[in-house]
Amino acid sequence: MNKVESTGLWQRFDLLEHSLCLRVNRGCHYPAIRLFFSVISRLGDGAFWYMLMIALALSGQQGARVAAQMAATGIIGLALYKQLKRRLVRERPYISHVAIRLGTAPLDRYSFPSGHTLHAVAFTLIATVNVPTLWPILGPFALLVAASRVVLGLHYPTDVAAGAIIGATLATGSLALWPT
Secondary structure: OOHHHHHHHHHHHHHHHHHHHHHHHHHHHOHHHHHHHHHHHHHHHHHHHHHHHHHHHHOOHHHHHHHHHHHHHHHHHHHHHHHHHHHHOOEOHHHHOOOOOOOOOOOOOEOOOOHHHHHHHHHHHHHHHHOHHHHHHHHHHHHHHHHHHHHOOOOOHHHHHHHHHHHHHHHHHHHHHOOO
């Protein structure tokens, strides 16, 4: 599929998702909600995950292995989602729909898939399979990262869903290749 064909396809999806995006994006009209999700989104850029990997690496041999597994999976995820964004060229909701308010600056131009969600799901699954006691922290945080992307006008729900599916697939593959 070339960029022109994918653009027409995205426009049809965008119209279907517009009303949901608009409803969820209303949170950006409230400064406290916008700030909360902006902070969550920025932490999801990497800072939270890097701190987790460092903490795991410092916790002992198993933690170091889990941190290395997360890092390797993250690098693969980064390469994959950047390639998909370059090829599929879906404009972000705030660009395509003037009624959608931008809640924080994007890291790049295109929206499909959500790299934040991809990494949040992949890292959460890898970490919690190895250290189940992390689930009460990582599960809600990953959900908030995914929600932040739609609330802030940066992604459509299908961008987030695709990121979650890709992240889960990468984590599953990583766990199969790098058993505990």
